Amino acid sequence: xxxxxxxxxxxxxxxxxxxxxxxxxxxxAADLMAAFGDPTIRAVLASIGGDDQITVLAHLxxxxxxxxxxxxxxxSDNTNLLSWLWFHGVAGYHGGSTQVHLGRGGALHPVxxxxxxxxxxxxxxxxxxxxxxFGEDDVSWDRPEALTQASPxxxxxxxxxxxxDRVVTAPTWGGNLEILSWTLAxxxxxxxxxxxxxxxxxxxxSEEMPSALEVFRVLRTMGERGLLEQFPAAVVGLARATSLExxxxxxxxxxxxxxxxxxxxEAFERYNPGxxxxxxxxxxxxxxxxxxxxxxRMTVDGPGRRIVAHYGx
Numbered sequence: 001x002x003x004x005x006x007x008x009x010x011x012x013x014x015x016x017x018x019x020x021x022x023x024x025x026x027x028x029a030a031d032l033m034a035a036f037g038d039p040t041i042r043a044v045l046a047s048i049g050g051d052d053q054i055t056v057l058a059h060l061x062x063x064x065x066x067x068x069x070x071x072x073x074x075x076s077d078n079t080n081l082l083s084w085l086w087f088h089g090v091a092g093y094h095g096g097s098t099q100v101h102l103g104r105g106g107a108l109h110p111v112x113x114x115x116x117x118x119x120x121x122x123x124x125x126x127x128x129x130x131x132x133x134f135g136e137d138d139v140s141w142d143r144p145e146a147l148t149q150a151s152p153x154x155x156x157x158x159x160x161x162x163x164x165d166r167v168v169t170a171p172t173w174g175g176n177l178e179i180l181s182w183t184l185a186x187x188x189x190x191x192x193x194x195x196x197x198x199x200x201x202x203x204x205x206s207e208e209m210p211s212a213l214e215v216f217r218v219l220r221t222m223g224e225r226g227l228l229e230q231f232p233a234a235v236v237g238l239a240r241a242t243s244l245e246x247x248x249x250x251x252x253x254x255x256x257x258x259x260x261x262x263x264x265x266e267a268f269e270r271y272n273p274g275x276x277x278x279x280x281x282x283x284x285x286x287x288x289x290x291x292x293x294x295x296x297r298m299t300v301d302g303p304g305r306r307i308v309a310h311y312g313x
Contacts, residue, residue: 029059049076079175091295109288123312164302174202204237204284223271237284
């Protein structure tokens with residue numbers, strides 16, 4: 001809350017379920033509707049992810065959202081709400097979890113801070129650049145040092161470009177792969193596949209670390225639906241390769257990511273072989289995290305080997 005005021009320059013308003021573990025879907029939906037219905041609130045930020053936001057969606061009123069569209073920020077389980085808003089014509093931002101990145105031990109990372117500020121206040125364009133170091137060895141929140149130190153730094157793997165022969169500027173859609181599989185299964189808030197034609201696909205995986213086979217199967221389902229072929233470009237996040245619950249030695253993490261790369265590229269080769277795919281971009285379950293448009297526009301410049309996020313309307 002202090003960092004939102006002092007480092008981002010906005011005044012936070014906290015809603016009742018923010019600190020209520022186990023709050024009902026109805027109560028969480030009521031908070032969202034109160035925020036979207038209040039003309040003094042100009043953006044809504046998720047505190048954290050989870051695994052059941054899909055149960056909240058049925059309790060939301062799209063007319064309230066359409067009456068005063070405002071950006072929502074979140075990732076992971078918040079892919080549910082981001083895609084629901086996209087379905088109803090409201091753009092948001094993938095990233096910006098207050099508990100994880102604003103509450104980061106020690107200090108805000110400049111990448112997370114600057115992209116969040118651009119989305120909330122400054123607008124304009126930001127070149128999304130590779131970061132030199134990243135962290136994935138979390139400090140458990142029940143330890144006091146979680147407040148004072150970020151996870152240990154590791155050299156970032158370079159971005160990997162596939163079929164980088166085009167420049168695509170387009171709205172984005174996608175999010176966390178595991179959650180997208182649920183979104184597609186429910187399908188009531190998914191448009192016909194042609195509605196996504198020409199968009200840029202955002203993809204990332206969570207700390208549950210789905211296997212390469214699971215990743216391929218979800219993408220295969222998207223391909224069989226005719227969805228995967230709609231995207232001329234895809235931006236794929238740096239995969240989390242260890243967690244507190246399932247630690248993996250550093251020597252094994254690169255192989256895990258390589259397997260996931262192969263799964264992604266195999267799916268695109270089968271269903272959309274001409275697509276430009278950028279792997280290991282710093283979005284989603286990684287630190288630092290670029291806060292990127294969701295429904296807003298991005299540019300994937302294959303020949304220039306760069307990504308630009310366009311913030312604002």
